[in-house]
Amino acid sequence: xxxxxxxxDFLRRERVPHTTIxxxxxxxAREEAATAAVPQRxxxxxxxxxxxxxxxxxxxxxxxxxxxxxxxxLAGARVIRLATETEITELYxxxxxxxxxxxxxxxxxxxxxxxxxxxxxxxxFSDGTHTDAICMHFNDFAEIVKPILGxxxxx
Numbered sequence: 001x002x003x004x005x006x007x008x009d010f011l012r013r014e015r016v017p018h019t020t021i022x023x024x025x026x027x028x029a030r031e032e033a034a035t036a037a038v039p040q041r042x043x044x045x046x047x048x049x050x051x052x053x054x055x056x057x058x059x060x061x062x063x064x065x066x067x068x069x070x071x072x073x074l075a076g077a078r079v080i081r082l083a084t085e086t087e088i089t090e091l092y093x094x095x096x097x098x099x100x101x102x103x104x105x106x107x108x109x110x111x112x113x114x115x116x117x118x119x120x121x122x123x124x125f126s127d128g129t130h131t132d133a134i135c136m137h138f139n140d141f142a143e144i145v146k147p148i149l150g151x152x153x154x155x
Contacts, residue, residue, distance in 0.1 A: 006094055007128060010106055014144045018136040025130050027098060029062035032126065036133055043133075044117055044125040046100045048088050051077035055091055057104035059125075060114040064153035074112060074150040095128035105145050114153040118142070 011018060023036035029045035036043075040063035047058040047066045056075060058066045072080035085097050091107060092100050102125055104111040117123055117138060124135045141147075 006106055007101055007103055007134075010103060010144075011134075016136060016140050016144055018134050018140075020127065021124065021133045021135055023131060023133065027130055029126075032130070032133065033062045033124070036124065038124045038133075041116070042120055042122065042124055044102060044113075044123045046102045046104075046125065048083040048091065048100055049080055050083055050087075051075040051080045051110075053079075055083065055087075055104070055107070055109045057100070057102055057109055057111045058114075058152060059102040059111060059117065059147065060153040061116055064114070064116070064155060067152050067154045070150070070152035070154075071112060074148065074152055075110070092128070095126075096130055099126040099128055099130050101126055101128050101134065102141070102147075103145060111145050111147040112152065113142075113147040113149055115149050115151050116153060118149055 021036050026032040026035045033040045033043035041061045043062035044059050045062050123138050127134045
């Protein structure tokens with residue numbers, strides 16, 4: 001199980017209890033949740049966007065979609081767009097494309113979390129690969145990442 005070095009260092013430095021889940025290779029959050037036997041509502045996917053030209057992360061359950069207009073308003077931005085795969089690769093070079101963990105603060109990026117995730121005690125998300133995931137308590141995640149909570153997910 002391989003956690004990107006910066007993420008592993010971050011979790012050790014912050015002394016955050018977590019477990020790692022190995023699963024069959026999968027490329028979407030829904031597939032990852034299924035292969036890891038985790039309910040989709042508990043699997044947190046990270047969508048990378050640019051709000052007024054600045055990278056931000058939107059974190060929401062795997063079974064929902066990001067409402068860009070709601071996220072734009074929450075971010076206080078005039079313009080928001082999805083990041084391209086090339087931009088994501090440049091922003092998170094230690095991670096496999098499409099497997100970005102929700103630790104944008106490591107890179108100086110604001111992190112927005114849909115409020116629907118805050119109600120569950122645990123969350124599971126990609127560790128930067130398409131074969132492993134991290135499971136931790138939501139409150140521990142919120143303590144170290146300090147995300148902005150809001151409602152921007154839709155079915």
